[in-house]
Amino acid sequence: MLSNCHRTTMNAATSRQNSTKLWMLTLVAGIAALMQMQCVSGVEFTFDLADNAEDCFYEEIKRNTSAYFEFQVSAGGQLDVDVTLKDPQGKIIYEQKRSTFDSYQFVAETSGVYTACFGNQFSAFSHKIVYVDFQVGEEPALPGVDEHATVLTQMETSSQAIHKSLNDILDAQTHHRLREAQGRKRADELNHRVMIWSTLETASMVLIGVALIIILRNFFTDRKPSQVHYGRL
Amino acid sequence: MRNQFICVALLLCALNSACGLYFHISETERKCFIEEVPDETTVIVNYKVELYDPRSNGFMPSSPGIGMHVEVRDSDDKVILSRVYSSQGRISFTSHTPGEHVICMYSNSTAWFSGAQLRVHLDIQVGEHAIDYANVAQKEKLTELQLRIRQLLDQVDQITKEQNYQRYREERFRHTSESTNSRVLWWSLAQTVVLVCMGFWQMRHLKSFFEAKKLV
Numbered sequence: 001m002l003s004n005c006h007r008t009t010m011n012a013a014t015s016r017q018n019s020t021k022l023w024m025l026t027l028v029a030g031i032a033a034l035m036q037m038q039c040v041s042g043v044e045f046t047f048d049l050a051d052n053a054e055d056c057f058y059e060e061i062k063r064n065t066s067a068y069f070e071f072q073v074s075a076g077g078q079l080d081v082d083v084t085l086k087d088p089q090g091k092i093i094y095e096q097k098r099s100t101f102d103s104y105q106f107v108a109e110t111s112g113v114y115t116a117c118f119g120n121q122f123s124a125f126s127h128k129i130v131y132v133d134f135q136v137g138e139e140p141a142l143p144g145v146d147e148h149a150t151v152l153t154q155m156e157t158s159s160q161a162i163h164k165s166l167n168d169i170l171d172a173q174t175h176h177r178l179r180e181a182q183g184r185k186r187a188d189e190l191n192h193r194v195m196i197w198s199t200l201e202t203a204s205m206v207l208i209g210v211a212l213i214i215i216l217r218n219f220f221t222d223r224k225p226s227q228v229h230y231g232r233l
Numbered sequence: 234m235r236n237q238f239i240c241v242a243l244l245l246c247a248l249n250s251a252c253g254l255y256f257h258i259s260e261t262e263r264k265c266f267i268e269e270v271p272d273e274t275t276v277i278v279n280y281k282v283e284l285y286d287p288r289s290n291g292f293m294p295s296s297p298g299i300g301m302h303v304e305v306r307d308s309d310d311k312v313i314l315s316r317v318y319s320s321q322g323r324i325s326f327t328s329h330t331p332g333e334h335v336i337c338m339y340s341n342s343t344a345w346f347s348g349a350q351l352r353v354h355l356d357i358q359v360g361e362h363a364i365d366y367a368n369v370a371q372k373e374k375l376t377e378l379q380l381r382i383r384q385l386l387d388q389v390d391q392i393t394k395e396q397n398y399q400r401y402r403e404e405r406f407r408h409t410s411e412s413t414n415s416r417v418l419w420w421s422l423a424q425t426v427v428l429v430c431m432g433f434w435q436m437r438h439l440k441s442f443f444e445a446k447k448l449v
Contacts, residue, residue, distance in 0.1 A: 045267070055256070057255070143380075160381075177269065184405070202424065216439065
């Protein structure tokens with residue numbers, strides 16, 4: 001979105017030498033283009049949710065725009081998180097308690113700010129790594145592609161189909177990457193724990209062995225007068 | 234006229250960039266995002282910060298004086314970018330090692346306590362999403378179909394990179410599992426040896442002790 005802005009100002013800079021007539025034209029065209037442009041945005045990110053915390057993200061969605069929301073916990077505790085999605089009136093449109101992965105598609109009924117909150121209040125020690133994918137509206141078309149509304153050639157339809165499938169592949173890859181991250185983090189943890197536990201176990205075995213001998217020796221040495229008694233046994 | 238146009242353009246830009254995801258942080262808070270990317274992948278972060286205005290009970294669209302400190306660390310915890318930007322910025326970096334890149338943002342405010350609320354608009358684009366196709370079409374003079382194919386190529390490229398990264402991660406995963414496996418094996422052997430040694434030593438020690446005490 002900012003890049004668009006940048007371009008507009010670039011336009012402004014380059015056409016400075018041109019006549020005012022051209023200026024008017026650019027102005028009108030620019031405004032028209034910006035008006036036409038819908039608030040399309042898609043953002044995916046991963047963040048660290050601290051223990052006992054709640055993090056909220058806001059997104060402005062226009063009426064009748066479809067939105068896709070997906071989350072996945074990739075590390076921390078039991079891999080669970082509370083998720084709520086609220087509409088501009090504060091009504092809960094989607095809620096999940098202590099879940100690891102889910103996706104939700106909805107069409108905005110009213111324009112306004114939608115809120116997605118991630119809660120970790122139930123866990124006092126473990127922080128969570130949460131992946132979020134929030135896509136609003138359709139994917140922006142390539143520049144110059146949808147300007148003329150003609151029938152698509154076979155080449156164009158197939159390229160569109162390939163584009164869709166490639167997008168699906170990328171999504172699947174992301175999903176698998178996160179699943180793999182879950183497994184890998186578990187394995188790392190296991191490796192670490194095996195290491196610590198084995199060291200502790202060895203140390204305790206040696207300690208107990210030595211302690212046993214010392215205690216046993218004490219049974220026989222401490223009570224000197226009763227040595228005869230033991231001797232009879 | 235020119236000034237007017239620039240004003241309009243800036244206004245529209247401001248309106249335009251106001252959409253997208255946003256969240257609130259306090260002035261002294263630090264917010265980090267993690268992007269797991271393959272190597273040689275471009276990541277573009279666009280952000281805009283607005284300061285809470287108690288008078289109007291809203292957020293000021295532009296807040297001069299507020300700067301954001303942005304820090305990017307790669308998977309080896311090496312800083313690859315650390316700079317102070319103004320209240321609105323565009324950061325772009327290319328990963329050289331695959332892995333988790335952590336992008337941290339905090340304001341340069343000097344407030345001692347939590348201070349005022351900040352609203353941060355954020356947009357992160359990774360890989361082929363970060364490519365500005367309007368620019369590409371203009372620069373390389375591509376037709377519509379060529380541009381479509383170009384996009385497909387970029388996507389396939391991204392998928393290949395991702396798969397290479399997947400292979401790398403699988404290797405690392407396998408390495409961890411093998412390490413666990415060998416540790417368990419060696420530890421069980423070591424434990425047996427320790428147990429036998431311990432028992433042997435205990436018997437010998439007790440025997441000599443009892444003999445010395447004339448108990449047996």
